[in-house]
Amino acid sequence: MKLCFDFIIGIAVIEIKNIQAVIFDLDGTLLNRxxxxxxxxxxxxxxxxxxxxxxxxxxxxxxxxxxxxxxxxxxxxxxxxxxxxxxxxxxxxxxxxxxxxxxxxxxCLAYPDTTVMLNNLNKQGYLIGLISNGASDFQRANLEALGIVHYFNHILISEDIGIKKPDPLIFNYFLEKCALDAHATVYIGDHPVNDVYGAQQVGMNVIWKRNGSTRRPPCTDWIDDWSELGTLLQND
CATH class of the missing domain: 1.10.150 (DNA polymerase; domain 1)
Structure with a gap:
């Protein structure tokens, strides 16, 4: 994965290895909010x-x-x-x-090719998860409306446990519930603080879903659409 050390020595590259789970944010990541x-x-x-x-x-x-x-x-x-x-x-x-x-x-509308992407991850044997801030019933209703809830092995909404991203406790709670090591996961989200910083705090690999933003990327790799995801995971 690319880390933003370009202000010092250019872009460093780390391979993603032995990934067991791909975990998503909802709003702005899967849901075109x-x-x-x-x-x-x-x-x-x-x-x-x-x-x-x-x-x-x-x-x-x-x-x-x-x-x-x-x-x-x-x-x-x-x-x-x-x-x-x-x-x-x-x-x-x-x-x-x-x-x-x-x-x-x-x-509710998903971003293009979201279903195709989740189906591919499922076929490849990844555990698929979701960590989202928000009200539990409301966010689950949105997932149901997108027609993708059946792809997820585990869904955690902040209201479920009273802890919101970027608090590292919500990420650690998910990892413990799924018996996952942080380094064996990839977390994908659109918010530089709640998603990127939050997941990095606990040692997860992170991909920022930039959605075409011109902002300078945080210290992680990034994608604008799902067609780019396979390239980042191919080192697994």
Whole structure:
């Protein structure tokens, strides 16, 4: 795997050997959250058209996405702020929030070739896992909606144990439950801190799913789409 020592000596390369498990983040890694959220916002706007129509859909959508901050702001806060800013009084933030919990899974989309990639890993005999922050029922509903839950040998959502990434305890908990050595795993996620730094703390091999970002990569290898994953694992 490539580590970002280029600021000192260039790119160092380490081979991935004896990998037993490939473990994923969900939002922004398997789930195309940006596109899924846009689809959901459009659907919600239509469901609450009588209440939201004083605001145009483009304006509502842009402000929602800004306040949401890639999912790192609680939806109750997002909705309260939206209603206050747009001076909407005919619907409550709780109604909109409940609608989000119920209908967001209906709008979930995976990144291209996610099913093909998981199927290939399954055929190759890897243990396939998932470690995600979020509410357990909600995240599992999203996995079910993507049609990929059956590929996973073990799923751990932060609410299950009350510990969130990047806390190393959540990664160690997963490793202990699956009787895995950290060095025999690869963790794949999109967030430089919650995923990359968090998994590196416990000794996991890490691949950053960059999704075309122009940001400087953290100290790990990276991919933009699933077609690149096989090359990184071929040294196993």
């Amino acid at each position: 940006q596109l899924s959220l846009q689809r959901f916002i459009t659907g919600q706007y239509q469901r609450f058209l009588n209440d939201l129509q004083p605001v145009s859909l483009p304006d509502y959508s842009r402000r929602f996405i800004t306040l949401d901050h890639d999912g790192y702001v609680s939806k109750d806060v997002v909705y309260q702020q939206l209603l206050q800013e747009f001076e909407i009084t005919t619907v409550t933030w709780r109604q909109l929030f409940d609608d989000y919990l119920v209908f967001f899974p209906d709008h």
